[in-house]
Amino acid sequence: AQKVTQAQTEISVVEKEDVTLDCVYETRDTTYYLFWYKQPPSGELVFLIRRNSFDEQNEISGRYSWNFQKSTSSFNFTITASQVVDSAVYFCALSEPFRDDKIIFGKGTRLHILP
Amino acid sequence: DAGITQSPRHKVTETGTPVTLRCHQTENHRYMYWYRQDPGHGLRLIHYSYGVKDTDKGEVSDGYSVSRSKTEDFLLTLESATSSQTSVYFCAISVLPQELAGDDNEQFFGPGTRLTVL
Numbered sequence: 001a002q003k004v005t006q007a008q009t010e011i012s013v014v015e016k017e018d019v020t021l022d023c024v025y026e027t028r029d030t031t032y033y034l035f036w037y038k039q040p041p042s043g044e045l046v047f048l049i050r051r052n053s054f055d056e057q058n059e060i061s062g063r064y065s066w067n068f069q070k071s072t073s074s075f076n077f078t079i080t081a082s083q084v085v086d087s088a089v090y091f092c093a094l095s096e097p098f099r100d101d102k103i104i105f106g107k108g109t110r111l112h113i114l115p
Numbered sequence: 116d117a118g119i120t121q122s123p124r125h126k127v128t129e130t131g132t133p134v135t136l137r138c139h140q141t142e143n144h145r146y147m148y149w150y151r152q153d154p155g156h157g158l159r160l161i162h163y164s165y166g167v168k169d170t171d172k173g174e175v176s177d178g179y180s181v182s183r184s185k186t187e188d189f190l191l192t193l194e195s196a197t198s199s200q201t202s203v204y205f206c207a208i209s210v211l212p213q214e215l216a217g218d219d220n221e222q223f224f225g226p227g228t229r230l231t232v233l
Binding site: 044102105108 | 148150155156157158159160163173203205207209223224226227
């Protein structure tokens with residue numbers, strides 16, 4: 001069955017520190033997508049990244065980077081040199097496009113960046 | 116921008132009353148979803164649709180029904196609202212991928228509807 005686990009409920013770091021948000025997933029399919037979303041205090045869901053199961057290359061976008069490892073079923077998200085504006089809830093999610101394309105979310109990690 | 120709107124954005128209602136939330140998209144995407152977001156639970160799928168008049172249940176579908184009579188609209192109805200349905204409701208769309216290596220199918224979410232059932 002599909003499942004996404006974000007074991008870290010809440011994390012607090014001081015500004016400029018690096019922080020990694022963990023995501024572990026379960027799926028029966030060989031074809032799937034993994035996502036990260038950001039939900040700032042304003043409440044909207046902001047798409048950050050989508051990664052398909054055939055592409056294990058790590059991704060870097062500015063201060064954000066993602067480490068996809070199929071061997072451990074993990075898709076971790078690292079923020080380098082964190083900033084106060086990074087404070088938000090971050091969701092990891094999974095979809096199986098050749099099954100029903102439902103997006104299954106983890107419960108989220110609330111990240112506090114302290115000035 | 117996938118052009119997803121939700122209405123109303125906020126609603127307060129009383130227990131036992133019917134409530135309908137509307138999700139509207141402007142780009143003819145096939146798949147549409149309704150989620151609810153509650154503290155400690157993240158986002159949970161209520162119902163989804165894979166085309167006009169084609170819908171299916173998600174993990175928390177009890178007490179909810181949906182309809183999709185047009186591609187652009189996906190309605191979520193609470194037949195008789197209960198206090199446990201107080202939540203923030205998000206609509207989402209996705210595009211069925213034509214090519215796995217493509218980078219064009221992002222999952223888009225509407226702005227959310229905050230529903231309070233008294």
